[in-house]
Every structure is written in structure tokens, then in C-alpha cells.
Amino acid sequence: MNVLLREDGLQPWADKKVAPQLCIRNVVKTFDGFTAVNDVSLDIYRGEFFSLLGGSGCGKTTLLRMLAGFEFPDRGGISVDGLDLLKLQPYERPLNMMFQNYALFPHMNVAKNIAFGLRNEGLGPDEIEKRVKKSLELVQLEAFAERKPNQLSGGQRQRVALARALVKRPTVLLLDEPLSALDKKLREATQFELINIQKQVGVTFIMVTHDQDEAMAMSTRIAVMDKGRVIQVGEPREIYEYPRSRFIATFIGSINLLEGPVVDCGADGSRVDCAQWGGPVRVAQDLTALSGHHVAIGVRPEKIRLARADEFAFTADNIADGVVKEIAYLGDSMLYRVQLPSGLLVKVAAQNLGVWFSADEPVRIGFDASAGVAIDK
Amino acid sequence: MSGEPIFSNAQTRSFGRFLTVAIPYAWFITFFLAPFLIVAKISLSTAATAIPPYEPLVGWADDGALVLTLHIANYKLIFSDSVYLIAYASSLRNAAVTVIFTLLLGYPLAYFIASRSAKWRAPLLMLVMMPFWTSFLIRVYAWIGILKPNGVINSTLIWLGVIDKPLEILNNQFSVYLGMVYAYLPFMVLPLYSHLEKMDWSLLEAANDLGARPARVFREVTLPLSMPGIVAGSLLVFIPAVGEYIIPTLLGGPDTLTIGAALWNEFFSNHDWPVASTVAVALVVLLVGPLMILQRQQGTGGHP
Structure with a gap:
């Protein structure tokens, strides 16, 4: 997880005294009656690696394009460092974008591609050359300055696109699915490279992605979008551990939802009467505010423990008996689906420690009160 | 089976x-x-x-x-008799002017069509090709009706009181250019369109994003990337325009001399087949140069 290093350990979005660098206020954008972005407000802080995460058509790319200036919102405001972006054309904005397909100019070599943006700034040829050289060093492509884009690999092109955008010294860099054109192995290596480069240059990064693993691994914070709205903003851990809605719970990672009314609540924990589980489910949260409401308790598969029914070897706040129905062998872990007497299939992920269960084997599963999180929407 | x-x-x-x-x-x-x-x-x-x-x-x-x-006397003749040299020069000039104006008119048109959404491109292209549905000869005759002293343009302008005697816009160099630009415009628009349509438009956004104003985006990105289309369109217009016979004959003045007219005269008025053939062979040789450029340019797959 990517965090901003501060001496007090407090992240800027938690510090009321820090003003956000980029403010998006109630932005609405419609295309032919289709609302692509619906009343979105976000505060993004200097030095953040902020991700807009969502499926296709959720509005994340439209929002990014409005920041770059390729689309103008119907309503709302966008400002960077107090500068009203909506008064500026794309070529006047202090933001730069790295395009999904990189959009390198095919008729220019790498050095000319990178110099393109500098030639608008009234810099002398020596200064331009110096800055191009420095940015080629930053992305380790010094030897490729004379190559044309079609003579580069996908990873090299990606780095040229990054260098071309960063050489302009933008206050905010926008990245549209920066890793989607790379193969899996290269993608993982590039994730860390991007984070390192961002720390080096200290520029705020705003990334659009549909890949939750990518967003989790790289971001300081994530805004999850669906149908044009931002439905949750938070640090990766916050979003994973405390999803605010069923959509987010199921969109980010895998989760079991145990449904029922809140029956008993207090500061030391609450109970939800879940018929499917076969009894009350205890959670550590104080659900007084939701007393009597129907909620779902979300439990991540890796937080559920599993043992043979006859050699029960753990204690847990919530325990149920079931039968192993489905097994997926993933190498580093095993994924089981355990059927409870009510018929509910519970997903359980077990680290591969050499203990394997077979189909139709009776097992006992359990999880602690702290592992469950109530989701009421 | x-x-x-x-x-x-x-x-x-x-x-x-x-x-x-x-x-x-x-x-x-x-x-x-x-x-x-x-x-x-x-x-x-x-x-x-x-x-x-x-x-x-x-x-x-x-x-x-x-x-x-x-x-080889015929070849000596066409290179020494000013009539033929003037005919070649005026045919080349007609073709060159036609290329320039079809390019100036056709580029914005092709750009406009290529930048529309997919659903608009087909009908807009259809409009460009619509003139082909009518006979070429009829379309050229129609221009006579439009341009003649009591034609549509002159009578409208006189009726509006803009002018009091008809403009001389037919049977001169102007009407030849007008007719040729009109007739050859689609041949310029179609190859330009096909190259512009293939262009990656995110390149223009990228240039814009990197601080280039629209004029510089056009000069340094759009124009160089559409150069193969410009070359293809220009040759497609230039080559047939050099040999164009009908338009200068119908819309041109009595002194309009083209290779096509020279050929016609030698064949049908003078019955001098050898000279007519010489004129034709020289025209082919004249056009081989541009054709080879076209070949080369297409051979490189569109990247100059």
C-alpha cells in the first residue's frame, strides 16, 4: 500500500488544516441524455496517488477527461491550487495526461516526442535538450532517444509517454489505464516503478483503472465509481475492510454476505440473527444505530478458518458446520465453497499449508467477531 | 460422404x-x-x-x-512548335490549379467528415459521391447554364441589383478552373478522408494536452500524419486532370488550348495520326513521373 510519508503519521486527508490541491465540486456531465458523471465531488491532496476505480461506463474516464479539458462539465467546478480549470483550454492547464494507448507521435523519435511539450514554453534549445535528457534518464531510456515509437516495446512506449508528460513538470499527472496495454509480469514490475517515479518527482498522480489489484497496490486513496457516481472514497485498506455498500463489497475482492436483522447491540459488539448461518452472528461493531434493521455481515474468505469436524482445532466467535462442496486449487492458496445446512455456500480461502480437504468432507468453519463488517446498503 | x-x-x-x-x-x-x-x-x-x-x-x-x-520528326515538332508547348503548359497549369484548390476545399471537408461520429460519416460521404450519380457530361453542361450571361448567377445578381451587366464568368480560364475543381473534388476528398479517418485522434488530444494550440497541433501532427492522403489525393486529381479534354472544351474560351484539344485537332481536323500519337505518347511520359511517386508512396505503407 502506498502512503504519504509525514512526520506525524497523519495522512493529509485526515488533517483538517491541509487544503486539498485539486477540488472537484458537484460535477455533472451528460452525453445525449446519458449521465456519464453524476454530481461528483472529490478533494485530492498534493503528492497523492489517487485512483478512480470502476467498471467500464462508470464515468471514471469522462471525469479524467474533464480534468484534462477534453470534455467540459455541464455543471460543477474543478480547481487546481485555487486555479479555476474550467476557464482554461487543455493547452493552458497545468496538468498533463498519459494516454491509455500512450498516443506517441509516430512521425517523431523519442527525443522529439518528449521535447514536443517543451517547445511551447519558450525555452532555449539547450534547456530543452537538457530537460529531455534528464527525463530520459528518469525512465531509463537514454539509449533510445533516436528510436521511433514503432521500434519500441510496449513497456518502453509506456515509459516514453510518462517521460513526455512529466517533462512538462505538471502539478497533477493524469494516467488513463497506464498499465492495461502491458502483459501481466511487466505490469507488476511497472506498478512499483510508477510509484518510485512519483515519489521522486513529487507530482500528484490521478489514475483511472478498472483493475482493483492495481488500484489497491498503487494508490494512497481510491474513489470507487459506479453509474457516474463516486460511491466510496478511502485508503485501500479502508475500502477493503469496511466496504460501505454491497456493490463495493462484491466489486473489491471476494466476500461472503450473511443477511439478517440486528437483534442485540452495544458498545462491546452486536449480534445479527442470520438464519442462513444457523444462528446469531457476532460482530465487534456497535450497530445500535441499525437496531432492528436488516443488514448483511460481510466476511472475507481469507478471514474464515476451516478445520475437519472431528479434529476441531480453533476457537472463534462464530462457528458453523458444513460440508466441502467445491475446491479450487490456486497454488498459493485453496478456495473452498462450504455448504451449510441452510444451503448457503460460504467461500473460504485457506493458505496452502499442506492441509487439504476433499469434496463432501464434513468441516467446521469459524470467524471472529472482528472479521465481520456490517453493510446496510 | x-x-x-x-x-x-x-x-x-x-x-x-x-x-x-x-x-x-x-x-x-x-x-x-x-x-x-x-x-x-x-x-x-x-x-x-x-x-x-x-x-x-x-x-x-x-x-x-x-x-x-x-x-522522329514528330517528336522534334512537338518540342519546337510553341502550340504544343503551350498546350502542355496550360494542361499542367490547369491540373496544378485544380490540385491546389481541390486540396484547399477538400482537406477541411475530409477533416470535417472524418471527425464526425460514425453514424454521420456514411451519409456525409454519400453526399460527396452523389455527383457521380449523374452523368459527367450533364454536370458540365449544367455549369454552362449556371455561368452563362443569362444564367442562374448572372440573372440573380442583376435581379438583386448587385450588378447591372452580366459578369463574364463562362468560356474563360475561370470557368475551366471552376469546372475542374468541381469535377475532381471527390477524388481529393476520398483518399484524404480515408487517411484522416485512420488517424489516431488521441494524438491530437495528446498534442493539445502538451500545450500546443490548435494551429500548432495541425501543423505538427495532423498535417504530417495526413501527408500520404494529401499525396494520394493530389496524384489522383493531377493525373487525369492533365489529360482533361471535356471541361476545357465546354467551359473554356476559344483560346483555351490543352493537350486533349491538341490531340483532337490532330486526329479529327488534320487527320495527322502520327502527330496525334506523338502528343499522346509525350503525355504518358509526362505522367509517368507522378505515377512513380504514387507507387513509391503506397509501397511504403502510408508513412513517408
Whole structure:
């Protein structure tokens, strides 16, 4: 997880005294009656690696394009460092974008591609050359300055696109699915490279992605979008551990939802009467505010423990008996689906420690009160 | 059916391949290369009162020797007689002006169509091609009706009181240019459109994003990337425009002289087939240069 290093350990979005660098206020954008972005407000802080995460058509790319200036919102405001972006054309904005397909100019070599943006700034040829050289060093492509884009690999092109955008010294860099054109192995290596480069240059990064693993691994914070709205903003851990809605719970990672009314609540924990589980489910949260409401308790598969029914070897706040129905062998872990007497299939992920269960084997599963999180929407 | 896989044997397949290539070649050899060689042959002869009206190249001398007589006088003639030089110059000028104006008009049009959403492009392209639905000759005659002294333009302007005597806009160089630009515009728009449409438009956004104003984006990104389309369109217009006969004849003035008109005169007025053939051969030679540029340019797959 990517965090901003501060001496007090407090992240800027938690510090009321820090003003956000980029403010998006109630932005609405419609295309032919289709609302692509619906009343979105976000505060993004200097030095953040902020991700807009969502499926296709959720509005994340439209929002990014409005920041770059390729689309103008119907309503709302966008400002960077107090500068009203909506008064500026794309070529006047202090933001730069790295395009999904990189959009390198095919008729220019790498050095000319990178110099393109500098030639608008009234810099002398020596200064331009110096800055191009420095940015080629930053992305380790010094030897490729004379190559044309079609003579580069996908990873090299990606780095040229990054260098071309960063050489302009933008206050905010926008990245549209920066890793989607790379193969899996290269993608993982590039994730860390991007984070390192961002720390080096200290520029705020705003990334659009549909890949939750990518967003989790790289971001300081994530805004999850669906149908044009931002439905949750938070640090990766916050979003994973405390999803605010069923959509987010199921969109980010895998989760079991145990449904029922809140029956008993207090500061030391609450109970939800879940018929499917076969009894009350205890959670550590104080659900007084939701007393009597129907909620779902979300439990991540890796937080559920599993043992043979006859050699029960753990204690847990919530325990149920079931039968192993489905097994997926993933190498580093095993994924089981355990059927409870009510018929509910519970997903359980077990680290591969050499203990394997077979189909139709009776097992006992359990999880602690702290592992469950109530989701009421 | 026995379920046995059916393999076409290699011989039938290669014969089929031979045939698909041979037919168009046979077509071109029979209807282009052979006639051209005949024309080239006639150009090396001299006119005669005979049928056909030229001296044979091969004949028997008195002593029984087989004699091949090649006259190059016709070539000397067309390079020395100012009539032909003027005809070539004016044909080249007509073609060049046509290329320039079809490019100036066609580029924005092609750009406009290519930048529309997919659903608008087909109908807009259809509009560009619509003139082809009417006979070329009728369209040229229609221009006469529009441009003549009591035509649509003049009578409207007089009725509006803008002018009090008709403008002389027919049967001069202006009407020739107008007619040619009109007739050749689609040949410029279509190749330009196909190259602009293939262009990656995110490149323009990228240039814009990197701080380039629209004029610089056009100059440094759009224009260089559409250069293959400009070359293709220009040649597609230039090559037939050099040999254009109908438009200058119908819309031009009495002094309008083109290669096409020179050819017509030699063939039908002077019955001098050899000179006419020489004019035709020289025209082909003149056009081989641009054609080779086109070949080269297409050979490089669109990237200059």
C-alpha cells in the first residue's frame, strides 16, 4: 500500500488544516441524455496517488477527461491550487495526461516526442535538450532517444509517454489505464516503478483503472465509481475492510454476505440473527444505530478458518458446520465453497499449508467477531 | 460422404492463383499496353493519304531489302512548335490549379467528415459521391447554364441589383478552373478522408494536452500524419486532370488550348495520326513521373 510519508503519521486527508490541491465540486456531465458523471465531488491532496476505480461506463474516464479539458462539465467546478480549470483550454492547464494507448507521435523519435511539450514554453534549445535528457534518464531510456515509437516495446512506449508528460513538470499527472496495454509480469514490475517515479518527482498522480489489484497496490486513496457516481472514497485498506455498500463489497475482492436483522447491540459488539448461518452472528461493531434493521455481515474468505469436524482445532466467535462442496486449487492458496445446512455456500480461502480437504468432507468453519463488517446498503 | 478430408491438390490451387493474377494482367496487356505500343508505333511514322492514314514503318526497298523507317520528326515538332508547348503548359497549369484548390476545399471537408461520429460519416460521404450519380457530361453542361450571361448567377445578381451587366464568368480560364475543381473534388476528398479517418485522434488530444494550440497541433501532427492522403489525393486529381479534354472544351474560351484539344485537332481536323500519337505518347511520359511517386508512396505503407 502506498502512503504519504509525514512526520506525524497523519495522512493529509485526515488533517483538517491541509487544503486539498485539486477540488472537484458537484460535477455533472451528460452525453445525449446519458449521465456519464453524476454530481461528483472529490478533494485530492498534493503528492497523492489517487485512483478512480470502476467498471467500464462508470464515468471514471469522462471525469479524467474533464480534468484534462477534453470534455467540459455541464455543471460543477474543478480547481487546481485555487486555479479555476474550467476557464482554461487543455493547452493552458497545468496538468498533463498519459494516454491509455500512450498516443506517441509516430512521425517523431523519442527525443522529439518528449521535447514536443517543451517547445511551447519558450525555452532555449539547450534547456530543452537538457530537460529531455534528464527525463530520459528518469525512465531509463537514454539509449533510445533516436528510436521511433514503432521500434519500441510496449513497456518502453509506456515509459516514453510518462517521460513526455512529466517533462512538462505538471502539478497533477493524469494516467488513463497506464498499465492495461502491458502483459501481466511487466505490469507488476511497472506498478512499483510508477510509484518510485512519483515519489521522486513529487507530482500528484490521478489514475483511472478498472483493475482493483492495481488500484489497491498503487494508490494512497481510491474513489470507487459506479453509474457516474463516486460511491466510496478511502485508503485501500479502508475500502477493503469496511466496504460501505454491497456493490463495493462484491466489486473489491471476494466476500461472503450473511443477511439478517440486528437483534442485540452495544458498545462491546452486536449480534445479527442470520438464519442462513444457523444462528446469531457476532460482530465487534456497535450497530445500535441499525437496531432492528436488516443488514448483511460481510466476511472475507481469507478471514474464515476451516478445520475437519472431528479434529476441531480453533476457537472463534462464530462457528458453523458444513460440508466441502467445491475446491479450487490456486497454488498459493485453496478456495473452498462450504455448504451449510441452510444451503448457503460460504467461500473460504485457506493458505496452502499442506492441509487439504476433499469434496463432501464434513468441516467446521469459524470467524471472529472482528472479521465481520456490517453493510446496510 | 466418406468423411475423408478433401485436399485440393497443389496444382489446381496454383493454377487458380495463376488465373486470378493472369486475368487482370491479360486485360491490361490487351487493352492498355498493346494499344499504347500501336500508338507509339504510329508516332514514329508520317502522315499519308491512305487507310490507315500513315506510312507503314516496315517496307521493302527497291533492292529487296526489308527497311524499318522510324521518323522522329514528330517528336522534334512537338518540342519546337510553341502550340504544343503551350498546350502542355496550360494542361499542367490547369491540373496544378485544380490540385491546389481541390486540396484547399477538400482537406477541411475530409477533416470535417472524418471527425464526425460514425453514424454521420456514411451519409456525409454519400453526399460527396452523389455527383457521380449523374452523368459527367450533364454536370458540365449544367455549369454552362449556371455561368452563362443569362444564367442562374448572372440573372440573380442583376435581379438583386448587385450588378447591372452580366459578369463574364463562362468560356474563360475561370470557368475551366471552376469546372475542374468541381469535377475532381471527390477524388481529393476520398483518399484524404480515408487517411484522416485512420488517424489516431488521441494524438491530437495528446498534442493539445502538451500545450500546443490548435494551429500548432495541425501543423505538427495532423498535417504530417495526413501527408500520404494529401499525396494520394493530389496524384489522383493531377493525373487525369492533365489529360482533361471535356471541361476545357465546354467551359473554356476559344483560346483555351490543352493537350486533349491538341490531340483532337490532330486526329479529327488534320487527320495527322502520327502527330496525334506523338502528343499522346509525350503525355504518358509526362505522367509517368507522378505515377512513380504514387507507387513509391503506397509501397511504403502510408508513412513517408
